[in-house]
Amino acid sequence: MIQALGHSTIETVRALGRTGWFLLYSLYMIVRRPGSLVHVLKQVRFIGTKSLFVIVLTAAFTGMVLGLQGYYSLSKFGSEGMLGTAVALSLIRELGPVLAALMVTGRAGSAITAEIGIMRITEQIDALETMALDPFKYLVTPKFIAAMISLPLLCAIFDVIGIYGGWLVGVKLLGVNPGAYFYEMENSVVWRDVYSGILKSFSFGIIIAWIGCYKGYYAGHGAEGVSKATTESVVLTSVIILVWDYFLTSVLL
Amino acid sequence: MITLRNIHKSFGTQKVLDGLDLDIPAGQITAIIGPSGEGKSVLLKHLIGLLQPDSGAVEVDGESIRNLRRSELNRIREKFGMLFQNVALFDSMTVFENVAFPLQEKTTFSKSEIRSKVASALEDVGLKNIDGKFPDELSGGMKKRVGLARAVVLNPKIILFDEPTTGLDPIIKRAIHQLIKDTHAKFGFTAVIVSHEIPEIFDVAQNVAMLFRGKILQHGTPDEIIHSTDPAIRQFISGSLDGPIQMV
Numbered sequence: 001m002i003q004a005l006g007h008s009t010i011e012t013v014r015a016l017g018r019t020g021w022f023l024l025y026s027l028y029m030i031v032r033r034p035g036s037l038v039h040v041l042k043q044v045r046f047i048g049t050k051s052l053f054v055i056v057l058t059a060a061f062t063g064m065v066l067g068l069q070g071y072y073s074l075s076k077f078g079s080e081g082m083l084g085t086a087v088a089l090s091l092i093r094e095l096g097p098v099l100a101a102l103m104v105t106g107r108a109g110s111a112i113t114a115e116i117g118i119m120r121i122t123e124q125i126d127a128l129e130t131m132a133l134d135p136f137k138y139l140v141t142p143k144f145i146a147a148m149i150s151l152p153l154l155c156a157i158f159d160v161i162g163i164y165g166g167w168l169v170g171v172k173l174l175g176v177n178p179g180a181y182f183y184e185m186e187n188s189v190v191w192r193d194v195y196s197g198i199l200k201s202f203s204f205g206i207i208i209a210w211i212g213c214y215k216g217y218y219a220g221h222g223a224e225g226v227s228k229a230t231t232e233s234v235v236l237t238s239v240i241i242l243v244w245d246y247f248l249t250s251v252l253l
Numbered sequence: 254m255i256t257l258r259n260i261h262k263s264f265g266t267q268k269v270l271d272g273l274d275l276d277i278p279a280g281q282i283t284a285i286i287g288p289s290g291e292g293k294s295v296l297l298k299h300l301i302g303l304l305q306p307d308s309g310a311v312e313v314d315g316e317s318i319r320n321l322r323r324s325e326l327n328r329i330r331e332k333f334g335m336l337f338q339n340v341a342l343f344d345s346m347t348v349f350e351n352v353a354f355p356l357q358e359k360t361t362f363s364k365s366e367i368r369s370k371v372a373s374a375l376e377d378v379g380l381k382n383i384d385g386k387f388p389d390e391l392s393g394g395m396k397k398r399v400g401l402a403r404a405v406v407l408n409p410k411i412i413l414f415d416e417p418t419t420g421l422d423p424i425i426k427r428a429i430h431q432l433i434k435d436t437h438a439k440f441g442f443t444a445v446i447v448s449h450e451i452p453e454i455f456d457v458a459q460n461v462a463m464l465f466r467g468k469i470l471q472h473g474t475p476d477e478i479i480h481s482t483d484p485a486i487r488q489f490i491s492g493s494l495d496g497p498i499q500m501v
Contacts (some may be wrong), residue, residue, distance in 0.1 A: 123341035126303050130335040130413075131355050132327035
């Protein structure tokens with residue numbers, strides 16, 4: 001039993017070290033050999049552009065439900081005019097970056113793991129290595145750069161659509177004063193709020209690319225190995241995003 | 254010349270290579286034969302540094318490839334081409350892009366030079382008018398030939414073939430073997446072929462090494478292997494169920 005415990009501890013520490021090394025090497029490669037612009041743009045299209053629909057949809061409904069819940073809570077204090085502020089701050093500081101990142105994790109993070117995992121089990125990564133080429137330059141670095149570019153942009157779109165979702169429900173359905181909705185928002189939201197949201201989504205982009213690529217790169221054998229890696233990738237990325245969000249929020253407050 | 258000395262390799266508790274010694278002569282075709290699951294592909298991956306031995310030495314042209322930095326290992330890997338068991342063509346690229354990829358990444362040839370080299374490599378393996386097709390649109394034999402074209406396009410000194418004819422019909426098998434002999438005659442590279450194709454491989458290779466229980470049981474000319482008195486080699490060549498090789 002002690003031997004098994006020791007073995008699993010060593011394996012865990014080794015896996016953690018490998019995960020950390022993977023991140024550091026990826027960041028080093030971004031500086032050293034960022035890959036071709038074409039590869040990066042392809043990935044921006046895949047991670048960013050193709051996530052637009054799901055981002056717009058979830059942003060609209062998140063904003064709408066915030067409008068409903070916010071109106072319900074604020075009307076108890078007679079402060080319905082603050083609805084715009086409540087919706088905007090919730091979205092810009094917290095929900096925009098986190099929900100956009102979780103949506104991209106489900107849509108693109110899983111696909112990144114599956115793509116690299118299939119390349120691993122079909123020896124395509126080995127083929128790159130036998131050609132004396134660094135697989136990171138072709139498979140990992142472009143995805144990191146694309147995620148770092150795409151996530152802040154998707155977050156900004158999420159925020160804007162969400163705010164208009166809240167406006168639709170609050171102003172058009174529940175009768176909040178339209179001037180108050182935007183005026184209070186302009187008064188309350190400061191540059192620091194926007195900046196912290198964008199910084200968060202930038203770091204979430206790194207997390208999505210990091211775990212997505214890592215899990216695919218070290219996927220196990222066969223279809224089952226790739227399927228397990230994909231599931232682990234989505235779960236682990238989501239958990240790390242939420243944990244990291246807490247620590248980042250406590251620093252940025 | 255590739256030299257392996259006292260190579261040990263285990264995966265977990267499973268010992269795969271157990272003190273293996275082998276000399277692969279330059280400019281010749283060497284076949285590695287042996288029962289399935291004995292570690293032939295593992296041995297092949299040691300030659301190019303895709304796997305590192307637990308202990309022992311692997312030398313390519315007198316240079317050790319153990320524990321090298323990536324840049325140094327890549328310098329040695331530039332001598333190699335490899336045809337994988339499952340071909341390992343890049344499935345998001347067309348046939349043209351697959352064969353052109355090493356040229357684009359490793360040379361300074363112009364686009365037109367690359368186009369003509371790819372056309373010539375594909376013609377050498379008997380393929381025409383499939384440049385725009387994707388790997389999943391090709392038959393097994395065609396994939397193997399595209400893989401071979403990609404492996405030879407940079408004119409490497411050493412080419413590794415991991416079961417190049419597995420899963421192919423007898424005619425395509427013969428065609429692939431002939432293709433290996435022809436391209437070898439044309440380019441004069443060192444070839445290492447992992448194969449189960451008995452007796453066809455004896456017509457292709459100039460040297461044959463039999464891998465069994467983690468060691469090279471015998472290494473010699475095809476004639477020496479065919480007339481070997483070793484019971485495991487005799488059983489493997491005859492395909493008999495009785496003998497030291499047990500089905501797992």
